[in-house]
Amino acid sequence: MSERRIVALAGGVGAARFLSGLVQVAAPSEITVIVNTGDDRDFFGLRVCPDLDILTYTLAGRIRADTGWGLEGDTFACLEQLRRFRDDTWFQLGDRDLATHLHRSERLRQGATLSEVTREITLAFGLEIELLPMSDEPAATMLVRSGGERCDFEEYLVRDGAPDDIREIDLSAARSARPAPGVLEAIAGAERLLVCPSNPVVSIGTIRAVAGVEEQLRARGDAVAVSPLIGGAPVKGPVDRLLPAFGVEVSSTGIAELYLPIAVGMLIDEADRDEAAGIEALGLRVRTAVSLMRTPEIAATLARAALELADEAAGA
Ligand code: GDP
Numbered sequence: 001m002s003e004r005r006i007v008a009l010a011g012g013v014g015a016a017r018f019l020s021g022l023v024q025v026a027a028p029s030e031i032t033v034i035v036n037t038g039d040d041r042d043f044f045g046l047r048v049c050p051d052l053d054i055l056t057y058t059l060a061g062r063i064r065a066d067t068g069w070g071l072e073g074d075t076f077a078c079l080e081q082l083r084r085f086r087d088d089t090w091f092q093l094g095d096r097d098l099a100t101h102l103h104r105s106e107r108l109r110q111g112a113t114l115s116e117v118t119r120e121i122t123l124a125f126g127l128e129i130e131l132l133p134m135s136d137e138p139a140a141t142m143l144v145r146s147g148g149e150r151c152d153f154e155e156y157l158v159r160d161g162a163p164d165d166i167r168e169i170d171l172s173a174a175r176s177a178r179p180a181p182g183v184l185e186a187i188a189g190a191e192r193l194l195v196c197p198s199n200p201v202v203s204i205g206t207i208r209a210v211a212g213v214e215e216q217l218r219a220r221g222d223a224v225a226v227s228p229l230i231g232g233a234p235v236k237g238p239v240d241r242l243l244p245a246f247g248v249e250v251s252s253t254g255i256a257e258l259y260l261p262i263a264v265g266m267l268i269d270e271a272d273r274d275e276a277a278g279i280e281a282l283g284l285r286v287r288t289a290v291s292l293m294r295t296p297e298i299a300a301t302l303a304r305a306a307l308e309l310a311d312e313a314a315g316a
Contacts, residue, residue, distance in 0.1 A: 006031045006307070007190035011203025012039075012051040013068035013236060014228050014293075015196035016058035018306075019129070021299025022194075023059065025307065028128035032186045034213075036198070037114070037133045038141035038174055038206035039153045043091050044082065046101040047108055050154070051203065052118055052131060053100060060125035068236070071096045090159045115180045132186065134207045135177035141202050143245075144168035153202060162238035166245040169201060174209035187216045192310040195225035195263065197291065199239045200255050201246045208262070217262040224265040224310040226302065227252040230292055231271040253278050260284065264313040267291065267306055285313055 006026055008019065010033050022031060033055065040049045050069065057063040057071055064070040074094030083089050093101065100121060107117045113136040122131050141153045146165040156162060187193065198204050208214045217223065229252050234240055240250045248254045252268040256279040259266065265285035268275060269292070276286045287309050293299040 005190050006192045006194065007186050008033050008194040008196055009198070009204050009207050009223075010034065010051065010055060010196040011036045011198030012054040015051070015198045015203070016055050016063070016068070017293040017299050018196045018226060018303060019055065020058055020296055021293065021301070021303035022307075023129060024296065024300040025304045032130040032132060032182075032190070034132050034134055034183055034186065034207055036203040036206050037135060038139055038171070038202060039157075040138070041140060041152055041154055043093060043101075046093075046098070046105045048091070048093070048101050049104070049114070049118075049133070052121075052133060053097070055131055056100075056122055056125050056127065059127050059129060062125070070094050091154060092158075113180070115182070132182055133180050134183060134210050134213070135174070136180045137177040139174040139177040139206065139210065141174065141206055142170040142172075144170060157238060162241060164241050166242060169205075169242060169245050171206055171209040174206045175211065177210050179210050179213055183210070184212055184216050187213070187220065190220075192307060192314070193217070193220060193223040194306055194310065195223050195259065197226040197228040197235075199228065199237060199242065200258050201239070201242045201248070205246070205258075214262070221262060221264060222310070222313060223259070223263045224267070224306050224313065225255070225259045225263050226267045226291065226306055227255055227269065227272070229255065229272065230269040235292065251275060253282075256282055256284055265309045267302065267309060285309060 036051045054069050062071050064072050074096045078095050079089050104117045114133045142150050143156045144150055144167045146167050232251050243250050248258050252272050253275050256266050267287050267289050270288045273288045279286045289302055289305045
């Protein structure tokens with residue numbers, strides 16, 4: 001197992017599966033993950049950070065397998081009881097999951113930063129890998145619907161079921177947020193830079209929007225990205241409904257164009273191999289791989305392929 005410093009940009013479920021492969025082929029203590037916090041918001045006075053928690057629970061081997069979020073075996077008694085008082089209980093927060101949000105919220109109220117609390121939580125779950133929130137400041141992604149109504153990402157995705165009516169994606173909060181301590185340094189100091197198979201707009205795009213991050217990524221220009229599309233479609237999530245609002249074609253080629261300023265290579269699924277020549281013509285190295293991470297073994301093979309492509313591009 002090599003000991004090179006690897007930095008990965010990550011959203012939620014797709015990234016979590018990929019990183020569970022990466023920790024099998026690289027030392028977890030040498031991996032820093034910069035995580036999207038654009039989906040974070042308060043529920044019932046508690047700070048919930050969906051992508052940070054999905055990554056933590058997955059890497060700790062505690063994730064609920066059927067959903068890709070929440071804790072395995074969790075119950076929902078608190079939420080059921082809350083329904084007695086209110087009707088805005090659409091976000092599924094399990095009883096054990098609530099402990100994470102209670103602890104985080106209390107520590108934030110005491111003056112701890114999100115990075116500090118995240119470190120406490122990941123250590124408590126026994127993780128060696130470092131998860132860095134992209135920013136310690138609130139940076140909510142807002143979506144503008146065709147009727148002009150604004151909503152946050154969780155309202156769009158969970159409450160409303162990700163409808164096909166997004167006119168605009170507003171990343172202005174991320175743009176005015178400062179990167180969390182260590183984020184720019186991690187990018188500058190990385191030996192290998194990876195972009196997980198995550199939503200390129202509302203996960204990776206949000207991280208790129210944080211003040212100074214895009215400049216740092218462009219200064220390197222050597223990221224290797226894993227496409228979140230298989231056969232031109234997302235495995236899950238609304239990426240196909242959000243790319244058009246960003247003026248991006250729903251294909252690995254469209255995503256490659258989006259990543260071109262920061263990337264040197266891209267892994268695409270074997271089902272999309274006919275896009276390889278076009279992406280290479282854009283100037284990226286391309287490899288095809290089986291990218292549906294149904295098992296930890298497939299995730300490890302995919303992660304190894306991403307590292308090999310990054311090594312090759314670095315001339316290592
Ligand atoms: P979210 O915050 O939970 O939506 O998570 P992400 O930002 O990670 O976005 C989910 C993306 O991950 C979607 O575009 C999926 O297509 C992608 N994804 C999920 N599982 C897989 C997988 O097994 N392989 C690949 N290539 N992509 C995946």
